Amino acid sequence: MNVKTIYDDGELTALLFGEIDHHTARDIRLSVDSEIEKHHPTKLILDFRRVKFMDSSGIGLIMGRYRLMKLVGGEIVLCNVPPHLERIIALSGVRSITK
Protein backbone atom coordinates (compact mmCIF):
# COMPACT_ATOMS: atom_id res chain seq x y z
CA MET A 1 0.00 0.00 0.00
CA ASN A 2 1.39 3.40 -1.01
CA VAL A 3 -0.68 5.58 1.30
CA LYS A 4 -1.38 6.11 4.97
CA THR A 5 -4.33 8.31 5.93
CA ILE A 6 -4.83 10.28 9.12
CA TYR A 7 -8.05 12.09 9.94
CA ASP A 8 -8.11 14.77 12.61
CA ASP A 9 -10.48 17.64 13.29
CA GLY A 10 -11.85 18.12 9.77
CA GLU A 11 -8.52 17.53 8.06
CA LEU A 12 -7.63 14.40 6.17
CA THR A 13 -3.92 13.87 5.57
CA ALA A 14 -2.74 11.29 3.02
CA LEU A 15 0.92 10.39 3.40
CA LEU A 16 2.01 9.04 0.04
CA PHE A 17 4.89 6.59 -0.33
CA GLY A 18 7.15 5.12 -2.99
CA GLU A 19 6.26 5.12 -6.67
CA ILE A 20 2.94 6.50 -7.92
CA ASP A 21 1.92 5.13 -11.31
CA HIS A 22 -1.25 3.72 -12.83
CA HIS A 23 -0.66 0.43 -10.99
CA THR A 24 -0.29 1.91 -7.50
CA ALA A 25 -2.68 4.87 -7.98
CA ARG A 26 -5.69 2.57 -7.84
CA ASP A 27 -5.23 1.50 -4.22
CA ILE A 28 -4.32 5.03 -3.18
CA ARG A 29 -7.53 6.32 -4.77
CA LEU A 30 -9.70 3.64 -3.13
CA SER A 31 -8.22 4.29 0.27
CA VAL A 32 -8.33 8.11 0.13
CA ASP A 33 -11.84 8.19 -1.35
CA SER A 34 -13.30 5.92 1.30
CA GLU A 35 -11.88 8.25 3.99
CA ILE A 36 -13.26 11.33 2.20
CA GLU A 37 -16.68 9.71 1.97
CA LYS A 38 -16.56 8.67 5.61
CA HIS A 39 -15.48 12.01 7.12
CA HIS A 40 -16.37 14.69 4.54
CA PRO A 41 -13.23 16.63 5.53
CA THR A 42 -12.95 20.37 4.84
CA LYS A 43 -9.34 19.90 3.84
CA LEU A 44 -7.42 17.10 2.12
CA ILE A 45 -3.66 17.33 2.54
CA LEU A 46 -1.62 15.24 0.11
CA ASP A 47 1.90 14.81 1.51
CA PHE A 48 4.48 13.89 -1.15
CA ARG A 49 7.55 13.86 1.12
CA ARG A 50 8.25 10.16 0.62
CA VAL A 51 7.26 9.83 -3.03
CA LYS A 52 10.19 8.58 -5.11
CA PHE A 53 8.54 8.55 -8.53
CA MET A 54 5.35 9.87 -10.07
CA ASP A 55 4.01 9.97 -13.64
CA SER A 56 0.83 11.47 -15.08
CA SER A 57 -1.25 8.88 -13.21
CA GLY A 58 -0.32 10.82 -10.08
CA ILE A 59 -1.58 14.02 -11.69
CA GLY A 60 -4.84 12.26 -12.54
CA LEU A 61 -5.02 11.15 -8.91
CA ILE A 62 -4.65 14.75 -7.68
CA MET A 63 -7.25 16.04 -10.16
CA GLY A 64 -9.72 13.30 -9.28
CA ARG A 65 -9.39 14.02 -5.53
CA TYR A 66 -9.79 17.74 -6.25
CA ARG A 67 -13.14 17.03 -7.92
CA LEU A 68 -14.30 14.85 -5.06
CA MET A 69 -13.26 17.42 -2.44
CA LYS A 70 -15.16 20.09 -4.35
CA LEU A 71 -18.26 17.88 -4.18
CA VAL A 72 -18.03 17.59 -0.40
CA GLY A 73 -17.26 21.30 -0.09
CA GLY A 74 -13.59 21.01 0.86
CA GLU A 75 -10.22 22.09 -0.49
CA ILE A 76 -7.05 20.25 -1.41
CA VAL A 77 -3.48 21.06 -0.40
CA LEU A 78 -0.23 19.61 -1.78
CA CYS A 79 2.61 19.59 0.70
CA ASN A 80 6.27 18.59 0.89
CA VAL A 81 6.58 18.21 -2.89
CA PRO A 82 10.20 17.06 -3.41
CA PRO A 83 12.32 18.76 -6.10
CA HIS A 84 12.21 15.72 -8.40
CA LEU A 85 8.40 16.01 -8.67
CA GLU A 86 8.35 19.76 -9.32
CA ARG A 87 8.61 19.44 -13.11
CA ILE A 88 5.63 17.18 -13.61
CA ILE A 89 3.58 19.21 -11.13
CA ALA A 90 4.50 22.44 -12.95
CA LEU A 91 3.78 20.92 -16.37
CA SER A 92 0.34 19.79 -15.23
CA GLY A 93 -0.81 23.13 -13.87
CA VAL A 94 -2.42 21.47 -10.82
CA ARG A 95 -0.93 24.24 -8.66
CA SER A 96 -3.76 26.47 -9.85
CA ILE A 97 -6.44 24.23 -8.31
CA THR A 98 -4.59 23.37 -5.10
CA LYS A 99 -3.05 25.31 -2.25
Added chain:
Amino acid sequence: MELMNEMNLTFSSKSMNENFARTAVSAFVLPLDPTITELADIKTAVSEAVTNSIIHGYEYGEGQIGINAKIYDNGRIVIKIKDKGKGIENIAQAMEPLFSTVGGERAGLGFAVMQSFMDKLKVTSKVNCGTSVTMEKYIIRRSKALNDDVNP
Protein backbone atom coordinates in the same frame (compact mmCIF):
# COMPACT_ATOMS: atom_id res chain seq x y z
CA MET B 1 28.35 7.61 -33.53
CA GLU B 2 28.70 3.91 -32.68
CA LEU B 3 25.97 1.66 -31.34
CA MET B 4 27.11 0.70 -27.85
CA ASN B 5 24.33 -1.68 -26.86
CA GLU B 6 20.84 -2.78 -27.82
CA MET B 7 18.08 -4.64 -26.01
CA ASN B 8 14.64 -6.03 -26.72
CA LEU B 9 11.98 -6.76 -24.15
CA THR B 10 8.52 -8.23 -24.52
CA PHE B 11 6.07 -8.42 -21.66
CA SER B 12 2.36 -8.78 -20.92
CA SER B 13 0.09 -5.75 -20.74
CA LYS B 14 -0.24 -5.94 -16.97
CA SER B 15 -0.06 -2.80 -14.84
CA MET B 16 2.62 -4.37 -12.60
CA ASN B 17 4.90 -4.21 -15.65
CA GLU B 18 4.85 -0.39 -15.67
CA ASN B 19 7.42 -0.46 -12.88
CA PHE B 20 9.34 -3.36 -14.44
CA ALA B 21 9.59 -1.59 -17.82
CA ARG B 22 10.87 1.75 -16.52
CA THR B 23 13.30 0.04 -14.13
CA ALA B 24 14.66 -2.21 -16.89
CA VAL B 25 15.18 0.70 -19.30
CA SER B 26 16.81 2.81 -16.63
CA ALA B 27 19.26 -0.02 -15.83
CA PHE B 28 19.99 -0.42 -19.55
CA VAL B 29 20.97 3.25 -20.07
CA LEU B 30 23.25 3.39 -17.00
CA PRO B 31 26.51 2.88 -18.98
CA LEU B 32 25.96 6.38 -20.41
CA ASP B 33 26.30 7.73 -16.86
CA PRO B 34 23.11 9.82 -16.82
CA THR B 35 22.34 12.21 -13.97
CA ILE B 36 19.56 11.33 -11.53
CA THR B 37 17.35 13.90 -13.25
CA GLU B 38 18.01 12.44 -16.70
CA LEU B 39 17.23 8.95 -15.39
CA ALA B 40 14.01 10.17 -13.80
CA ASP B 41 12.99 11.80 -17.10
CA ILE B 42 13.55 8.55 -19.00
CA LYS B 43 11.72 6.47 -16.39
CA THR B 44 8.74 8.82 -16.46
CA ALA B 45 8.54 8.85 -20.26
CA VAL B 46 8.76 5.03 -20.46
CA SER B 47 6.09 4.71 -17.77
CA GLU B 48 3.77 6.98 -19.77
CA ALA B 49 4.13 5.04 -23.02
CA VAL B 50 3.76 1.62 -21.38
CA THR B 51 0.74 2.77 -19.36
CA ASN B 52 -0.87 4.07 -22.54
CA SER B 53 -0.43 0.69 -24.24
CA ILE B 54 -2.07 -1.04 -21.26
CA ILE B 55 -4.95 1.38 -20.75
CA HIS B 56 -5.67 2.61 -24.27
CA GLY B 57 -3.99 0.18 -26.66
CA TYR B 58 -5.30 -3.00 -25.04
CA GLU B 59 -8.04 -1.34 -22.92
CA TYR B 60 -6.90 -3.36 -19.87
CA GLY B 61 -7.12 -6.61 -21.86
CA GLU B 62 -4.41 -9.08 -22.73
CA GLY B 63 -1.64 -8.22 -25.14
CA GLN B 64 2.09 -7.94 -25.57
CA ILE B 65 4.15 -4.79 -25.26
CA GLY B 66 7.58 -4.55 -26.86
CA ILE B 67 10.47 -2.28 -26.01
CA ASN B 68 13.54 -1.83 -28.16
CA ALA B 69 16.26 0.37 -26.70
CA LYS B 70 19.60 1.45 -28.10
CA ILE B 71 22.43 3.45 -26.64
CA TYR B 72 25.19 5.09 -28.67
CA ASP B 73 28.68 6.12 -27.62
CA ASN B 74 27.87 9.81 -28.22
CA GLY B 75 25.22 9.71 -25.48
CA ARG B 76 22.20 9.16 -27.72
CA ILE B 77 19.39 6.96 -26.39
CA VAL B 78 16.60 5.67 -28.62
CA ILE B 79 13.64 3.89 -27.03
CA LYS B 80 10.81 2.39 -29.04
CA ILE B 81 7.66 1.14 -27.30
CA LYS B 82 5.15 -0.85 -29.32
CA ASP B 83 1.75 -2.43 -28.87
CA LYS B 84 -0.60 -4.27 -31.20
CA GLY B 85 -3.66 -2.67 -29.68
CA LYS B 86 -6.51 -0.61 -31.04
CA GLY B 87 -4.40 2.23 -32.42
CA ILE B 88 -4.96 5.98 -32.49
CA GLU B 89 -7.34 7.58 -34.96
CA ASN B 90 -6.08 11.15 -34.74
CA ILE B 91 -2.48 11.30 -33.53
CA ALA B 92 -2.17 15.10 -33.60
CA GLN B 93 -5.26 15.45 -31.40
CA ALA B 94 -4.12 12.65 -29.05
CA MET B 95 -0.81 14.45 -28.52
CA GLU B 96 -2.40 17.74 -27.47
CA PRO B 97 -1.86 18.43 -23.78
CA LEU B 98 -4.95 17.68 -21.67
CA PHE B 99 -6.56 15.63 -24.44
CA SER B 100 -7.78 12.27 -23.22
CA THR B 101 -10.36 9.90 -24.67
CA VAL B 102 -10.85 8.45 -21.20
CA GLY B 103 -11.17 11.38 -18.78
CA GLY B 104 -12.00 10.63 -15.17
CA GLU B 105 -8.73 9.71 -13.50
CA ARG B 106 -6.68 10.50 -16.63
CA ALA B 107 -5.12 13.92 -16.94
CA GLY B 108 -4.37 13.72 -20.67
CA LEU B 109 -0.74 14.56 -19.99
CA GLY B 110 1.14 11.41 -21.03
CA PHE B 111 2.29 12.65 -24.43
CA ALA B 112 3.02 16.13 -23.04
CA VAL B 113 5.29 14.53 -20.43
CA MET B 114 7.08 12.37 -23.05
CA GLN B 115 7.52 15.46 -25.21
CA SER B 116 8.95 17.65 -22.49
CA PHE B 117 11.07 15.04 -20.66
CA MET B 118 12.69 13.61 -23.81
CA ASP B 119 14.46 15.38 -26.69
CA LYS B 120 12.47 13.76 -29.51
CA LEU B 121 9.12 12.00 -29.77
CA LYS B 122 7.59 10.28 -32.75
CA VAL B 123 4.27 8.45 -32.73
CA THR B 124 3.01 6.18 -35.48
CA SER B 125 -0.25 4.29 -35.26
CA LYS B 126 -2.77 2.38 -37.31
CA VAL B 127 -6.32 1.79 -36.14
CA ASN B 128 -6.82 -1.86 -35.12
CA CYS B 129 -3.13 -2.62 -35.74
CA GLY B 130 -1.26 -0.85 -32.98
CA THR B 131 0.85 2.06 -31.88
CA SER B 132 4.54 2.71 -31.77
CA VAL B 133 6.19 5.49 -29.79
CA THR B 134 9.84 6.34 -30.44
CA MET B 135 11.64 8.63 -28.03
CA GLU B 136 15.18 9.94 -28.03
CA LYS B 137 17.31 11.61 -25.44
CA TYR B 138 20.87 12.87 -25.50
CA ILE B 139 22.99 12.41 -22.42
CA ILE B 140 26.03 14.69 -22.14
CA ARG B 141 29.06 12.42 -21.82
CA ARG B 142 30.68 13.92 -18.75
CA SER B 143 33.63 11.54 -18.50
CA LYS B 144 34.32 11.91 -22.22
CA ALA B 145 33.99 15.71 -22.09
CA LEU B 146 36.49 15.71 -19.25
CA ASN B 147 39.01 13.66 -21.29
CA ASP B 148 38.50 15.92 -24.30
CA ASP B 149 39.35 18.89 -22.10
CA VAL B 150 42.56 17.31 -20.90
CA ASN B 151 43.62 16.01 -24.36
CA PRO B 152 42.11 18.31 -26.95
